[in-house]
Amino acid sequence: MWPQTRITKMLKIKYPIIQAPMAGGITSPELVAAVSNAGGLGSLAAGYMSPDEIRNAIINIRALTNKPFGVNLFIPEKPHTTKKQINGMIKILNKVCKPFETRINQGTDGFSFEDQIIVLIEEKIPVFSFTFGLLEKKWLKKFKNNKTKIIGTATSVAEAKILERHGIDLIVAQGYEAGGHRGNFLGNPNDSLIGNMALIPQIVDNVTIPIIAAGGIMDARGILAATLLGVDAIQMGTAFITCKESGAHISYKKALLKAKHDNTILTRSFSGKLARGIKNKYIELMEPYQDKILDYPIQHHLTQPIRKMATKNGVTNFMSLWSGQAAYLSQELTASQLIQSLNKNIEIIIKKINQ
Numbered sequence: 462m463w464p465q466t467r468i469t470k471m472l473k474i475k476y477p478i479i480q481a482p483m484a485g486g487i488t489s490p491e492l493v494a495a496v497s498n499a500g501g502l503g504s505l506a507a508g509y510m511s512p513d514e515i516r517n518a519i520i521n522i523r524a525l526t527n528k529p530f531g532v533n534l535f536i537p538e539k540p541h542t543t544k545k546q547i548n549g550m551i552k553i554l555n556k557v558c559k560p561f562e563t564r565i566n567q568g569t570d571g572f573s574f575e576d577q578i579i580v581l582i583e584e585k586i587p588v589f590s591f592t593f594g595l596l597e598k599k600w601l602k603k604f605k606n607n608k609t610k611i612i613g614t615a616t617s618v619a620e621a622k623i624l625e626r627h628g629i630d631l632i633v634a635q636g637y638e639a640g641g642h643r644g645n646f647l648g649n650p651n652d653s654l655i656g657n658m659a660l661i662p663q664i665v666d667n668v669t670i671p672i673i674a675a676g677g678i679m680d681a682r683g684i685l686a687a688t689l690l691g692v693d694a695i696q697m698g699t700a701f702i703t704c705k706e707s708g709a710h711i712s713y714k715k716a717l718l719k720a721k722h723d724n725t726i727l728t729r730s731f732s733g734k735l736a737r738g739i740k741n742k743y744i745e746l747m748e749p750y751q752d753k754i755l756d757y758p759i760q761h762h763l764t765q766p767i768r769k770m771a772t773k774n775g776v777t778n779f780m781s782l783w784s785g786q787a788a789y790l791s792q793e794l795t796a797s798q799l800i801q802s803l804n805k806n807i808e809i810i811i812k813k814i815n816q
């Protein structure tokens with residue numbers, strides 16, 4: 462049995478395991494509820510979801526579990542991109558993605574961050590997490606009134622200190638190994654690419670609120686190592702993508718399950734924001750155009766039709782296959798089996814250490 466930590470007590474969960482919010486349809490209500498039912502904290506990634514989709518997903522999660530769960534949003538950013546630059550990128554994408562005959566146009570989401578967050582406040586969710594910045598004080602206050610626990614994301618000590626001063630409850634320390642987008646929000650993203658072995662102790666030593674480790678953690682060894690470095694919980698993303706309940710496309714799951722070693726790379730080519738995924742043809746074809754990549758979320762909106770078409774047809778070469786550096790440890794299990802096996806292996810390791 463794992464010891465209780467400040468986070469298991471605060472979030473009222475059995476195990477200090479958080480299934481990472483993962484935007485793009487992976488975090489189905491079934492996955493979120495299965496993780497929470499198994500004793501961890503399931504998280505719905507709502508960053509790309511409309512207010513109606515968010516509300517329906519929360520209703521579905523609540524129908525499947527009475528345990529706590531989290532919902533995650535992206536803090537909005539102001540892109541600096543001209544019409545000329547956009548037209549230039551449309552030309553590049555049309556050339557690079559010719560096989561799809563996809564018409565690239567400059568779409569938007571059609572809803573705002575405010576529309577999304579209001580649903581979360583109305584629904585009085587148990588846990589709210591965010592990435593890409595700081596949460597405005599007015600929202601923080603509303604969540605606090607609802608007793609919602611609030612989690613921010615840091616990739617450096619400077620970001621962690623600001624988040625703590627801001628008044629949130631918990632911080633995810635996101636290491637260089639992490640799959641998906643970098644949560645960096647201060648300075649140049651390339652200056653906060655810190656591996657967890659170095660990042661976790663720095664953050665733990667510089668803030669007093671509990672820390673959650675995220676990045677490259679896939680099994681009992683990783684969980685115990687991060688725990689020894691001082692965190693009170695672990696957030697795992699990639700490990701849950703291949704779970705039976707995950708909404709990831711079957712070819713995405715297969716790409717992770719067949720990884721023999723780290724074949725990921727950090728790229729801005731899909732969204733305009735640095736993110737880690739399995740290297741594929743699209744990333745290679747976009748390499749010559751790195752100085753033309755547009756700010757997030759403009760680049761994200763322009764590449765959306767490509768990613769949608771690729772996912773629909775299972776063409777992994779043009780999908781964003783977000784993954785952490787330890788994907789080769791991926792397993793095809795149910796979320797409950799994964800959590801049980803982590804639990805069992807932790808006990809085995811602890812027994813060995815005590816012998």
Ligand SMILES: Cc1cc2nc3c(=O)[nH]c(=O)nc-3n(C[C@H](O)[C@H](O)[C@H](O)COP(=O)(O)O)c2cc1C
Binds near residue numbers: 507592639675676783
């Ligand atoms: C497919 C994918 C999508 C992600 N989407 C989000 C997201 O919507 N919000 C967020 O805060 N983090 C997101 N992340 C980052 C995770 O929160 C976490 O930092 C990361 O998964 C940890 O690394 P790991 O994948 O090696 O476990 C995503 C990660 C992946 C792999």
